[in-house]
Amino acid sequence: MPPKGSEASPPPDNPRSFFTVPTPIKQLFDKFPLTTYPTNALPQHSLSQATGNQLFVFTDAAGARRGRPSFNPQCLKWQAYLKFVGIDFKTTPSNNHASPTGALPFLIPSTPEDTLVPIPSHKLQKWAIEQVHCEEEQQLNLRFEAYASLLDQRIRSAWLYMLYLDPANFEAVARRLYVDPATTSSAVRTALGVQLQRAARDELLRTSRYIDAGDLEVDAGSAFGALSTLLGEDEHFFGRPKPGLFDASVFAYTHLILDEGMGWKHNRLAQLLREHDNLVQHRARVLQFF
Structure with missing residues (x-):
């Protein structure tokens, strides 16, 4: 995120x-x-x-x-x-x-x-x-915004840390996807990498006095649990017959967290996510659209 x-x-x-x-x-x-x-x-x-x-x-x-x-x-x-x-x-x-x-x-x-x-x-x-x-x-279910905040805050914050502030992941994933394609200049790549990490750090410090990876993971784990409860045995969120915007919002994180092609070196979020089989299966169903 x-x-x-x-x-x-x-x-x-x-x-x-x-x-x-x-x-x-x-x-x-x-x-x-x-x-x-x-x-x-x-x-x-x-x-x-x-x-x-x-x-x-x-x-x-x-x-x-x-x-x-x-x-x-x-x-x-x-x-x-x-x-x-x-x-x-x-x-x-x-x-x-x-x-x-x-x-x-x-x-x-x-x-x-x-x-x-x-x-x-x-x-x-x-x-x-x-x-x-x-x-x-959003007009179909008043709970939409409340659950969307789980994605925009808890899961996104853990994603930011995992992608930008975990040194091994930054080198293996963020640098390869966002830094290297932007320029061939090593000096500019270095500056851009520092800039991205500073941006992620500043973003996380807006809501906390310090950054604790363990706390971020705990918050993300509880968010996955809430989303799993919300989905229940349904195929799509809010009992919809077809996937909607909230399904897309959840998939945007669950797919990338579970995607081995991303090249993650450390991926605690995937471990937490796999504790909820219905979210894993939801990701697999949505992936069939691609």
């Missing part, structure tokens, strides 16, 4: 600050007159080849070609949700810096190029509802 923004701000879940120029590089740039440019333009090369809806997410070229799940929870959440409601799309590799909104994911709908308007993640559900006239899940 990368933090909101990106930085010396928060990591890749919430990107705008994620690609803030590191201080040493900024000091170098400050010596020269710079031009301020408008918001990033849309990626025209990708759009010129587009034949339908395009969802820009954290992924690699092979993953995009095969429609594989994104390795970023925020992107994966919306990737899954659009599949649930039956909207066809192609995934395109991107990053926060290339996004016209400063954050991933965003979607370019299949409309004439002169009317193309990117749809940011916070508007994706509304857009999807307008396309296929599906239900707005």
Whole structure:
């Protein structure tokens, strides 16, 4: 669960600050007159080849070609949700810096190029509802927000620590997925790595005076237990006949935590998650959409 923004701000879940120029590089740039440019333009090369809806997410070229799940929870959440409601799309590799909104994911709908308007993640559900006239899940169950906070706070916090602040995981997973693809410069890679870890640390310290990995794991374990109780023997959350936005939100973390392809070196969260067989089976059912 990368933090909101990106930085010396928060990591890749919430990107705008994620690609803030590191201080040493900024000091170098400050010596020269710079031009301020408008918001990033849309990626025209990708759009010129587009034949339908395009969802820009954290992924690699092979993953995009095969429609594989994104390795970023925020992107994966919306990737899954659009599949649930039956909207066809192609995934395109991107990053926060290339996004016209400063954050991933965003979607370019299949409309004439002169009317193309990117749809940011916070508007994706509304857009999807307008396309296929599906239900707005939050209105169906008042418990939605309460349980969503388990994901946004307890599980996300444990995810941030595991991905960015566990040294072995950072080198094996975060650096490979977020740092190395961003640049070939070793100096910039070093600065970006420091920036990501600082962003994750700052994010966690917003809600606690100090960071304790054991406490984060205990909180995540209790959150998994609450989600397991909520799901019960149902196939989807809140007893829905088909998976919805909350199913996508849960899957975005459970899939990546259990995905051996991520290359985790230390993965206590997977151990805690496997104590709840219904959550493991839920992840397996949702994975069939990909």
